[in-house]
Amino acid sequence: MNNTYIPGNPYTPIENVYLPKGYKLISLNKLTEIEWLFRVEYDQEVTFGQFIEISIPRVGEAPLSVTQFNKEEGWIEFLIRKVGKVTDCLFDLKAGDLMFLRGPYGNGFPAEEEYRGKHLIIVAGGSGLAPVRSMINHFYNDEANDTKVDLLLGFKDYDSIIFKDEIKQWKEKFNTLITVDNSCSIDGVCEGLVTKYIPDLELADDIADMEVVIVGPPVMMKYSALEFLSRGVPKEKIWVSFERKMSCGVGKCGHCKIDETYICLEGPVFRYDEAEKLVD
Structure with a gap:
C-alpha cells in the first residue's frame, strides 16, 4: 500500500504533522562554555530564520532556529545550550547517533x-x-x-x-x-x-x-x-x-x-x- 500523502486526495492517509524523522548527527563542536554547534544530516529545503522541532523519544521536543544549512551537501546546524530536559539529553548524543527532527516551520527573513x-x-x-x-x-x-x-x-x-x-x-x-x-x-x-x-x-x-x-x-x-x-x-x-x-x-x-x-x-x-x- 502506498502511504505517501497527496494533498487533496481523499484516498491517501492524512499527513501527521507531529511525526519526526530520524537524521544522523554529523558532529558536535564547542563554541563557548555553554553553547555547542550541532551539525545534522538533512534533506529538506530551509530558508533564513526558520526553525526545526528537535525531539528525544520519551523525553520531549524543543524548537530550535537553524543557524546554517547546505542543501547540496545535505546538512543543517543548530546552536544548542543546556536549558532543559530535552537539550540536556541532546548533549548525551555522539556523532553517528540519530536526532529526530520535524519541520522546517515558520516564515523567515525575506x-x-x-x-x-x-x-x-x-x-x-x-x-x-x-x-x-x-x-x-x-x-x-x-x-x-x-x-x-x-x-x-x-x-x-x-x-x-x-x-x-x-x-x-x-x-x-x-x-x-x-x-x-x-x-x-x-x-x-x-x-x-x-x-x-x-x-x-x-x-x-x-x-x-x-x-x-x-x-x-x-x-x-x-x-x-x-x-x-x-x-x-x-x-x-x-x-x-x-x-x-x-x-x-x-x-x-x-x-x-x-x-x-x-x-x-x-x-x-x-x-x-x-x-x-x-x-x-
Whole structure:
C-alpha cells in the first residue's frame, strides 16, 4: 500500500504533522562554555530564520532556529545550550547517533525579496546571532556583492562571543562592530549595549534603500527598534524575530499565540509595524 500523502486526495492517509524523522548527527563542536554547534544530516529545503522541532523519544521536543544549512551537501546546524530536559539529553548524543527532527516551520527573513541590493543593518544580541548567521554568510558569499551589510553584534562578555572565526571573515567585507556588556581591553571589541552605538551608525541617504534586522532578547529588540525609529527609520523597514516563542510549530498548542496571532504560523519573523502590536 502506498502511504505517501497527496494533498487533496481523499484516498491517501492524512499527513501527521507531529511525526519526526530520524537524521544522523554529523558532529558536535564547542563554541563557548555553554553553547555547542550541532551539525545534522538533512534533506529538506530551509530558508533564513526558520526553525526545526528537535525531539528525544520519551523525553520531549524543543524548537530550535537553524543557524546554517547546505542543501547540496545535505546538512543543517543548530546552536544548542543546556536549558532543559530535552537539550540536556541532546548533549548525551555522539556523532553517528540519530536526532529526530520535524519541520522546517515558520516564515523567515525575506533576504532575496526585500534585502538584496539595499543597505542592510543587522543587530544581534547573544545567541540571537544564530538565526541570522546563515543570512549573513549568504551575503558574504554573494558574488554579486550588491548588498551593503553592517553588523552590530552584542554579547555579555568576550568569552560568550560565538562564531568568532566567521566574525573575523565578515569584518573583511562588512562594517562590523562587536560589543560586550562589561569592560573589555581586547582590540576591536567595544564596551556597552548595542543600543549605545545605533546613533552612530551610518544610514542610507535614501531610507527606502535600507532594511534593519534585529534579533535578540525582547528588551534588546524593543529598545534597538526605538533607537532606529528615533533616527527616522520607518517601522516597515525594521524586522524582528519572535523565535523564542515557538512550541508545537503548527499552530495547535496555542503556546505562541498573542491575541489572534499564531507566531509559529505567521512568524517568527515580523516587520516592526506588525510586531509592535504583539505584546505578551
